[in-house]
Amino acid sequence: MVNLKINRIAKYLILSDLVFYAGWGLITPIFAIFIVQKIQGGDALVAGLSSAIYLILMSLLRVPIGIFLDSRPSERDDYWFLTVGLFIAALVPFGFIFAKFPWHIYSLQAIHAIAMAISLSAWPAIFTRHIDKGIESTEWGLDATSVGLGAGISGAIGGWAVTQFGFNPVFIAVGIIGLIGAALLLFLRKDIKGVFDHGFRFSLKEIFQKEEK
Numbered sequence: 001m002v003n004l005k006i007n008r009i010a011k012y013l014i015l016s017d018l019v020f021y022a023g024w025g026l027i028t029p030i031f032a033i034f035i036v037q038k039i040q041g042g043d044a045l046v047a048g049l050s051s052a053i054y055l056i057l058m059s060l061l062r063v064p065i066g067i068f069l070d071s072r073p074s075e076r077d078d079y080w081f082l083t084v085g086l087f088i089a090a091l092v093p094f095g096f097i098f099a100k101f102p103w104h105i106y107s108l109q110a111i112h113a114i115a116m117a118i119s120l121s122a123w124p125a126i127f128t129r130h131i132d133k134g135i136e137s138t139e140w141g142l143d144a145t146s147v148g149l150g151a152g153i154s155g156a157i158g159g160w161a162v163t164q165f166g167f168n169p170v171f172i173a174v175g176i177i178g179l180i181g182a183a184l185l186l187f188l189r190k191d192i193k194g195v196f197d198h199g200f201r202f203s204l205k206e207i208f209q210k211e212e213k
Contacts, residue, residue, distance in 0.1 A: 009130040009191050010139055012184055013123065018146040020086060020181030023174045025151030026158030027093065034167050039102060046102045054109040061117035069121055075129070078122040079192040083185045085119025090178030093171040126192075 006014075027034070032047040039046065069078055092112045099105055131139050161170050 004135070004138065005132070006135075006139060006142075007130060007132055009188055010127060010132065012188050013127050014139070014143045014146055016086070016181050016184040017123075017143055018150045018181075019184060020090070020178050021147045022150030022154045023090075023177030023181060024093075025154035026161065026170055026174050026177075027096075028151065028158070029155045030159055030162050030167075030170075033162075034096070035102075035105060038099075038167060039105060040100055041102055042105075046105065049102075050105045050109045053106055054113045057110055057113035058117045058120075061114065062121055065117055065121040066125075069125060075126065075192055078125045079185075079188070081118050081122035082126065083119075083182060085115045085117075085122070086182035086185065087179065088115035089119065090175055090182050093174040093178065096171045097168050 031050075032044070035042040035047045035050065036044070065081070069081060072078075089112055092108050092115070095104075095108045095111075099108065127139075127143070158170055161173070
């Protein structure tokens with residue numbers, strides 16, 4: 001019989017993913033429509049380029065950031081990259097409210113790509129380090145399932161919400177939900193060694209200071 005008792009760190013990482021990606025799921029199926037209808041000069045090419053900028057830049061950054069994090073012995077660095085990256089990504093939807101031209105979209109997608117590369121490079125490190133022995137596949141499956149279900153259900157809701165309220169309220173909702181998803185990681189502040197040794201005050205020097213895991 002499978003033991004589904006999940007440790008605290010894995011539980012909050014999965015919950016954060018569920019909330020964060022459910023938020024982004026609200027706009028995923030309608031983002032190209034937003035570009036065509038609301039961006040001056042927006043068309044299928046602009047939508048394609050914006051997607052390409054996000055995916056290519058994020059992919060190119062993942063390995064270098066991963067190598068950098070692997071070179072830092074402290075799990076504190078992984079935590080800060082994960083949390084700060086999600087917070088930055090959660091702010092991007094608010095920028096879409098003010099976007100008027102294609103270069104606005106491209107710039108926001110670049111910021112989104114950098115933020116997610118930072119976050120996604122750190123997430124697997126923490127999750128793998130704290131995954132429960134004997135139910136590894138189950139816990140990876142729980143995360144993938146929660147992300148897929150959350151984004152899928154919210155995609156339908158987002159399509160309906162845009163037809164009822166327009167794009168801007170949906171972007172605001174995405175940003176707020178994303179911030180909640182990122183904020184859930186703060187519940188791990190006592191579980192990751194050295195994160196808040198000085199309360200909420202920190203410096204970049206402290207983040208990157210080497211410390212044994």
